[in-house]
Amino acid sequence: MRTLSPSTLSPEAVGLTRSEYDEIVRRLGRDPTPLELQLFGVMWSEHCGYKHSKLTLQSLPSSAPHLLQGPGENAGVIDIGDGWAVAFKMESHNHPSAVDPYNGAATGIGGIIRDILSMGARPIALVDSLRFGPLTDPKSRRIATGIVAGIAAYGNCVGVPTVAGEILCDPGYRDNPLVNVACLGLLRHNRIARSRAAGPGNPVLYAGARTGRDGIGGAAFASEELHEASEHEDRASVQIGDPLAGKLLIEATLEALGTGDVVALQDMGAAGLTCATSEMSARGGVGMIIDLDRVPLRETSMRADEIFRSESQERMLLVVRSGSENRISSIFRRWGLQAAVIGYVTADRELRVEYRDSPVVSLPPYALAEAPAYRPAACEPPELAEQWIMPDVLPTVDPGSALMSLLRGSDVAAKRAVFEQYDHMVQIRTVVPPGGAGAAVLRIHESPPKAVAITVDGNGRLCALDPYRGAKLAVAEAAANLACVGAESLGATDCLNFGNPEDPEVFWTFRQAVMGITDACRALQIPVVGGNVSFYNESPEGLVPPTPVVAMVGLVRDVAQIATQSFKTEGDVVVLLGSSAPDLAASYFLELIHGLSRGRPTDVDLTTHASILAAVREAIVSGLVRSAHDCSDGGIAVALAESAIAGRVGVAVTLPYDHRAEVALFGEAPSRVVVSVSPDRLPDLQILAANHGGIELVVLGRIGGSRLSIAGPDARPMIDLSIEEMSDAYESLREVFS
C-alpha cells in the first residue's frame, strides 16, 4: 500500500499547480497535511471547483419572477403555480462513460436523480443528450449500445421515466462520447430542501448505501484528458451503481423530509464526503466535526483518505434537528438502508475530521469548498472563418434519395429502438411520449389540468463552425420544441462540453458559447437555473466538437390543449409559419450528403423567433392547429416527412422558395414551424398570425393519401415518396440498437 508523506505528495500529484499550493498555504496559514492536500486536489479539480468556468458563467441570466431557487444549490427550482414547483438540472458523465459505458451512464443517471432529490423533489422524468462516434464504427457501436443499456438498467429500475432525449453522431466523439442527463422533479413550494448546514449541535447523518473503494478520485479523473490507457487504468475511478438502493433512497429521503426535522441535505456525488461536508458547512457558515470510524463501510481496512474521498453511489448527507436522529435513522433503516450519525455541526467554522481517535483534517470549510477562479487566455481559432466559405458548386443529387438518406441518418432517424428500451411511462404522467414531439409532456395529476414539457437540444456541428451562433440556436430550438407542444418556457439548465480550457482556442470557444446562451436566454426571458461544465473532453484523436447542450422546461396550463408533430386529419391544410430563408450553410444535408462541415450557421433573430413561438403557442392553446413541428436538421422536407410518418398519412405540398431544389428542401433556418389546421379554421390562424406582428404564413398544401409529394413554386415535382418507404428508412436505428 502506498503511504502518504509530504515527500511523496507534490501539488502536481493531486492535479494542482504550485501557485494553487501557495494559495492553500495562504488560506490555512500553514502547509496542508498530505491528506488535506488530497482533499484540495479533488475539491479544486475542475469538476468540483469550476475554476476555469465560474467567472464566465456569471453572465448567464439567472433571475425570473417565478424562480424559487437559482444556481448555487443542487438544482434550480421554479414555480408552476398553485403551490407546486419543479426542480431540474443537467449533468454530464462523459469520462466514466468513455471508460465503462454501461456503468458510467448508469451512475450518471443516479447522480442527477440525487441532485433533484436533494432539493426535496420527487424525480419525475429524465432526459438524455448523447453523442457518439459514427454508429458504423465498431468502437462507437460498442460504446453507444453500452451507454443505452446502462441508462435503461438504472433508469428503469429506479422508477423514473426517460421521456425525451437526443442522439447525434460525429467522428469527434468516437473516443470521448458525451452523456448529458437532466432530471426533473416535482415538489410543493413550502417543501424546498437546501444544503446549508445550520444549528450547532445538530447531528450529521449519513444515509444510504455503504462506502466502498469505488470511484476514488473520480472527480480528478474527470478533470483531465482521456489518454490511451484510460480504459484500463481509470476503471477504478468509475463508480458502480445500485439502482435499487437509488430507488430506496428516493423513498426514504422524501419520507425523512416529510418529518420537517431535516435541516439540510446534499447527495454525496463527486468527491463524496469531502464535498458534502465542506460545501454544506461552507454554505451555512458553520463547521462540522466528523468521525470517519462511524461511516458504514463495505470493507474494513479502508484508509481515512479513501473513506473521505470515496464516490460510492446512493449516499446522502443530512443535518437533522437534534433529538430527531433516531427517528430519521429508523426511516432509512426501514427502507433497508444504512443510517449513522457521523458527526455534529459546530459553530466555529472549522471542518474537523477524526479517524481512529486522531484528528486527520482541520481546516475552514470555505477554504476547500471555494476553489480559486481563473480567467484563462482566449484566442479565436484562426481557421474558423475559412470554414464559413461555402463551395461554389455542389454535385447534383436526387432530392428523393437525399431525403431517404437524411431520414436514415442517425441525427434525424427515429430513436424508437432506443427509447423503447427505457421505461418512459412509469409514474403515469407521460402524455406526449418520446418521438411524439420535440418535447415530452408530463401531466401533473397533483395539480390538474397542468402539465410540464421538457426538451433537450445541442448541436456540435453548428458550434464547431460558430460557437456563439450555434449555442444561440440550441436555445432557440429548445424553446421552439416547447412552443410546438403548446408550452411556455420556464427555465433552462445547460451542460457545456468542451476540451481543455487551458488551451486558449478551447476557452474562446467556450466563452462564445456561454455568450450565445446568455444572449438567447436573455432575449427569450428564460433563466438558466444551473448546470454543469465538462472540460477536458479530449482523447489522443483530438477534441470533441464544442457541445453546449440546453435542457429546457416549460409549463402547459391545460394538458388538454397541446399539440404533437403528427399530421392528424385528411383534408387539413398544412401551413408554414415564419419566413426565414433556408440555407445550406452548416446544414445536416451538407454534412451527410456531401460530407462537408462548412458554412456559417445563421444568427437567429430572437425577436422574430419569440413572436413566432408566441403565435404557435397561442394557436395550439386556442385549439386552432392540430399539429406543430419546427424545421430543424434536414430542413422543411424532413419536418414534413416526420409529421407524415408520425401521422401515417400522406401530404402534398408546394414550397414557396425560389431557391434551388436542395436549398428549398433541406436548407436550414430557425423560426419556421409547420402546422396543420382544418380548412374552416384557416382564416382564424391567418388573423392570429397577423396579430402577432404580421408573421408570414404560407399555405403549403393538404394532408391526404399515402405519399409525401413536394413541389417547387413552378409546380415542378421534387419529391414523391410513399410513407411506407420513408417510415422504413426512418427506423434505421433498429439495426443498431435492437
Added chain:
Amino acid sequence: MRFGVVIFPGSNCDHDCIHVLRNVLAQDVVELWHGDSLLDDVDCVVLPGGFAYGDYLRAGAVAATSPIMPSVKSFAASGKPVLGICNGFQVLLEAGLLPGAMLRNQSLQFRCRQVLMSVESTKTPFTWNLREGQILQMPVAHGEGNYFAPKDLLDDIERQVVFRYAEDANPNGSARFIAGVCNKAGNVVGLMPHPERASEAILGSTDGRLIFEAVIEYVTSRSRVPALPRSRAEALR
C-alpha cells in the same frame, strides 16, 4: 371496496396503481408493506410492477419469499382476487401461485411500448364481464416477460390463459403469445401489460380500467364467476 397494494422495496408502479384505484375509480386503498404479514381486511390484493428487491437474483425471486407472501397465499387460497401486474406477475410465478416462468425477452432488451392483447378467458374476477376475444390496448414495460412453460404444461393450462398478445404484437417472445394467466381456480391473475397505465384517456387508452372495474363489480355485487372448466389433463385424471 378495499384494495391492498403490496409495496416491496423497489416496487415502482405502486403509486400509479394507488392513483388509479383511489383517484380514478374512487376505491379504498391500503398500502401493504412487504415486511408485514397482515392483509388488513382487503377485498383484493394487487402486486404492482417495478423491480422488487431490484430483481436481483431473478425477477420476483426475492420478493416471493418476503414476510407478506404467506398471507397473500392464504388470501389466494380462500378464493379472493389477487392481481399481479408485470413485476407482480413475476412475483406470483416465483411464489408458485401461477404456473410457468419468465425468461428474458427474446430481444434480450427491456421493451416499453403499447401492445394489443385479446381477452382469452372471462372466467376470472378481472375479466368476467368482458368478451372473449375483446381486444385491449395497454403498454408493456419489462425486460423479463417472455412467458415459458413446457409444451405439456402449456397444453394443460390452455384454459388458464387470460390474455394473449395480438398477432404481430408479441413484444417478448412469449410462448403462445401469452400475456397473462390465472391459477386453476381463476382468482389469481398475472399479466405483463400495465392496466394502470391505460386507465385515463389522457394517457392514450382506458382499456386497463375494464380490468379494475371488473373486479370492483365482482366484489361489490358479489357476482359469481363461472368456474374454469377442468383442463384436459384434469379430465383425464
